[in-house]
Amino acid sequence: MEYTTLGRTGLKVSVAGLGCGGFSQLGLAQGKSEAAAIDIIRQAVDFGVNLFDTAAAYGTEEVLGKAIKSMPRENVVICTKAPFSFSNPHSTPPGIVSSLDNSLRQLDTDYIDVYQLHGVPPSAYDHALNELAPVLLREKEKGKLRHLGITETAPHDPEHKVAQRAAQDGVWEVIMLGFHMMHQNARERVFPLTRANEVGTLLMFAVRNIFSQPERLRATLRDLAAAGEVPQWLAETPDPLDFLIHDGGASTVPDAAYRFVRHEPGVDVVLFGTGNPAHLRTNIASILKPPLPEADRQLLATLFGNLVGIGLDAPHLSRPRPRASAP
Numbered sequence: 001m002e003y004t005t006l007g008r009t010g011l012k013v014s015v016a017g018l019g020c021g022g023f024s025q026l027g028l029a030q031g032k033s034e035a036a037a038i039d040i041i042r043q044a045v046d047f048g049v050n051l052f053d054t055a056a057a058y059g060t061e062e063v064l065g066k067a068i069k070s071m072p073r074e075n076v077v078i079c080t081k082a083p084f085s086f087s088n089p090h091s092t093p094p095g096i097v098s099s100l101d102n103s104l105r106q107l108d109t110d111y112i113d114v115y116q117l118h119g120v121p122p123s124a125y126d127h128a129l130n131e132l133a134p135v136l137l138r139e140k141e142k143g144k145l146r147h148l149g150i151t152e153t154a155p156h157d158p159e160h161k162v163a164q165r166a167a168q169d170g171v172w173e174v175i176m177l178g179f180h181m182m183h184q185n186a187r188e189r190v191f192p193l194t195r196a197n198e199v200g201t202l203l204m205f206a207v208r209n210i211f212s213q214p215e216r217l218r219a220t221l222r223d224l225a226a227a228g229e230v231p232q233w234l235a236e237t238p239d240p241l242d243f244l245i246h247d248g249g250a251s252t253v254p255d256a257a258y259r260f261v262r263h264e265p266g267v268d269v270v271l272f273g274t275g276n277p278a279h280l281r282t283n284i285a286s287i288l289k290p291p292l293p294e295a296d297r298q299l300l301a302t303l304f305g306n307l308v309g310i311g312l313d314a315p316h317l318s319r320p321r322p323r324a325s326a327p
């Protein structure tokens with residue numbers, strides 16, 4: 001594993017961070033057992049991952065707490081979130097504090113390393129900054145959280161309006177944002193600001209569905225070609241990103257996707273979500289590989305650098321309760 005410093009938090013974090021939400025929710029969203037989810041977390045630890053991102057909305061805080069219970073607490077960086085926009089768009093200060101207290105109980109820990117407001121839309125940013133952040137900073141003084149963060153709602157904020165403001169407001173030490181091969185606008189809009197202000201970044205949406213489901217990719221490129229936004233040949237080939245896969249280049253589309261984001265200046269941690277041990281292994285390996293060849297990166301910029309908001313789909317977060325039995 002490689003480690004980096006998460007902005008001005010000073011936290012030493014693995015460049016690969018395990019996301020406990022997304023479409024996998026550690027496999028729980030596919031009906032895998034709690035024991036299997038705990039195993040995914042422990043395997044990630046064995047590979048050197050020390051940053052874990054969960055949220056009240058994911059239903060995985062308790063599982064994460066159980067998985068890390070036997071480890072020294074300081075060996076793990078826990079990031080979790082208040083259910084800001086999913087279930088309570090007008091989150092109140094008492095509501096946020098009660099969610100924080102509940103997260104501490106679920107995680108069975110005394111403190112949260114990075115406590116984030118979850119999916120803040122641009123229209124609610126003033127409320128987050130002026131009403132909620134001061135309350136959370138008081139909780140920070142009590143020791144319940146170490147650092148304050150905010151996550152954008154990528155599907156509803158593809159221009160990164162919240163991340164742009166948050167990077168400059170001095171309150172948020174960490175920002176989570178979306179960036180990938182077909183949604184590259186954070187390069188100009190956000191990373192120069194986070195770098196200038198030493199704000200740590202957690203990268204989401206590196207692969208998601210668009211780069212893990214070949215039919216999803218084909219359908220997206222057909223639509224984009226029909227709209228004149230990408231060249232027609234990308235709609236006429238069954239494996240449109242095959243040009244990335246060659247000797248000295250990527251081995252698979254997810255490999256290309258993780259390597260593309262990992263080496264972008266301004267990206268601190270690449271979050272990856274999975275409930276599949278084989279994906280866990282290959283994704284960490286991809287994140288640790290060298291950058292894609294320069295010619296491939298140039299081509300990705302030429303073909304897709306103009307696209308905004310592609311492949312930013314949100315999961316339906318409710319799911320059946322996990323089974324306690326084997327996977």
Ligand SMILES: NC(=O)c1ccc[n+]([C@@H]2O[C@H](COP(=O)([O-])OP(=O)(O)OC[C@H]3O[C@@H](n4cnc5c(N)ncnc54)[C@H](OP(=O)(O)O)[C@@H]3O)[C@@H](O)[C@H]2O)c1
Nearest residue numbers: 019020021022024151204205206207208212272273274275
């Ligand atoms: N606004 C927010 O706060 C927000 C929004 C989105 C995400 N997040 C955070 O970011 C984390 C990462 O989420 P993400 O969805 O962006 O993760 P991702 O790593 O880009 O995509 C994960 C998806 O791709 C599949 N996958 C992973 N590796 C694969 C491989 N090698 N081959 C084929 N399929 C593969 C996974 O399914 P398998 O289980 O089959 O591997 C899963 O469905 C989340 O867990 C969450 O912590 C936060």
